[in-house]
Amino acid sequence: MLGAACTAVRMPVAFLNTELSVFYSANYNTFMEVSMKILVADDDFVNRRFLEKIFGEYGEVVAVDNGMSAVDEAVRAMESASFFDLICLDIMMTRLDGYKTLEAIREAENKYAVASGNRAKVMMISALDEVALDNAQVCNDYDAYICKPIVVDKFEKLLSKLGFDK
Numbered sequence: 001m002l003g004a005a006c007t008a009v010r011m012p013v014a015f016l017n018t019e020l021s022v023f024y025s026a027n028y029n030t031f032m033e034v035s036m037k038i039l040v041a042d043d044d045f046v047n048r049r050f051l052e053k054i055f056g057e058y059g060e061v062v063a064v065d066n067g068m069s070a071v072d073e074a075v076r077a078m079e080s081a082s083f084f085d086l087i088c089l090d091i092m093m094t095r096l097d098g099y100k101t102l103e104a105i106r107e108a109e110n111k112y113a114v115a116s117g118n119r120a121k122v123m124m125i126s127a128l129d130e131v132a133l134d135n136a137q138v139c140n141d142y143d144a145y146i147c148k149p150i151v152v153d154k155f156e157k158l159l160s161k162l163g164f165d166k
Helices: 045-056 067-079 098-111 152-161
Strands: 008-015 018-025 030-033 037-041 060-064 086-090 121-126 144-147
Touching: 037 045, 037 067, 045 060, 045 086, 045 152, 060 067, 067 086, 067 098, 086 098, 098 121, 144 152
Parallel strands: 037 060, 037 086, 086 121, 121 144
Antiparallel strands: 008 018, 018 030
């Protein structure tokens, strides 16, 4: 598991003619295989840290505090062909809400001709009920929705349904 105190560098490594995505952790002087690359966008510090901790058990986590930064990170990943496997967006964020952030990310995926197999799965998170947001949403191209407060067991089952396991 990669924790907040872990200094790590992502790098491809050829091993038995297979390229693996690994981290070198200076803190533990070891290499760790990374199974996922996750982008978390939440403007609430406590929620963001909580999500970083949960997702840290699944792979590399990039966490940002607003929608604009999420779009920037997603585009940067597309430009380097280092795609996010999962993007977790809070719906009510400053600067750019989760739905508009998702719309911008999906537009960027189209612009960069991201293959369907490399398209990020998206999980929307909000304190509001999904039904209450249906009328206001700009983009509904997401794979899962979960309401706060997040129950860890339920959250992990949802990730498993999306195809992500620890």
